[in-house]
Amino acid sequence: xxxxxxxxxxxxxxxxxxxxxxxxxxxxTGPVKEEKGMIKVGGKAPDFTAPAYLGGKFVQVxxxxxxxxxxxxxxxxxxxxxx
Amino acid sequence: MSVxxxxxxxxxxxxxxxxxxxxxxxxxxxxxxxxxxGSVYGVYDQDAGVEMRGRFIIDPDGVIQGYEVLTPxxxxxxxxxxxxxxxxxxxxxxxxxxxxxxxxxxxKMTLKPGPDLVGKVWEVWKTSMAFD
Numbered sequence: 001x002x003x004x005x006x007x008x009x010x011x012x013x014x015x016x017x018x019x020x021x022x023x024x025x026x027x028x029t030g031p032v033k034e035e036k037g038m039i040k041v042g043g044k045a046p047d048f049t050a051p052a053y054l055g056g057k058f059v060q061v062x063x064x065x066x067x068x069x070x071x072x073x074x075x076x077x078x079x080x081x082x083x
Numbered sequence: 084m085s086v087x088x089x090x091x092x093x094x095x096x097x098x099x100x101x102x103x104x105x106x107x108x109x110x111x112x113x114x115x116x117x118x119x120x121g122s123v124y125g126v127y128d129q130d131a132g133v134e135m136r137g138r139f140i141i142d143p144d145g146v147i148q149g150y151e152v153l154t155p156x157x158x159x160x161x162x163x164x165x166x167x168x169x170x171x172x173x174x175x176x177x178x179x180x181x182x183x184x185x186x187x188x189x190x191k192m193t194l195k196p197g198p199d200l201v202g203k204v205w206e207v208w209k210t211s212m213a214f215d
Contacts, residue, residue: 002111011088012089012114014113015120016119039150041150043146044145045141045146046120050084050113050114051089054112059111063141063145067145070140070141070143070171070172071139071140072139073141075138076084077135077136077155078085078087079091079094080099083155
């Protein structure tokens with residue numbers, strides 16, 4: 001499923017996929033209301049692509065490629081952290 | 084997923100994690116440089132420049148069924164994550180006709196919400212069942 005990335009010197013990148021959430025109101029329309037794209041249970045998981053290390057290879061992973069499966073997405077502070 | 088590059092992921096897996104898990108990490112170690120994905124999920128700590136310990140359960144339709152976010156010093160409980168997935172699977176397989184009460188785990192009774200159950204939960208479910 002994930003596509004292998006050709007080895008190169010550039011550091012692979014990814015990011016959110018699809019339209020960015022509206023963040024600020026246009027200037028001069030009163031107080032700026034910060035619209036925080038809060039995650040909601042029962043709502044769609046925002047799609048993204050991300051480079052990954054998997055089974056000895058560097059691959060590009062897209063969340064929506066996993067539709068049809070249960071996915072656990074875990075964030076953590078950093079490699080070599082302790083817990 | 085962390086803000087580390089895939090190169091650092093490889094080093095961590097090959098030099099430390101393979102000593103904990105035979106064969107290394109069996110799933111994708113995702114890289115989120117700049118915390119762009121973490122920001123969308125609300126777990127990127129801009130001041131520290133790292134992601135918090137966020138865990139999201141996403142169902143086969145791409146819907147977030149649950150999440151948990153902890154500050155860095157406290158780790159998660161994998162058994163609890165698996166229990167929650169099992170509970171969501173039971174609910175999904177029943178097409179929403181069954182619900183899993185507090186403390187449910189596989190083998191324990193589910194509830195069938197409906198008019199007949201209103202005011203009658205106390206008859207079928209005891210508080211001791213909230214605990215293992």
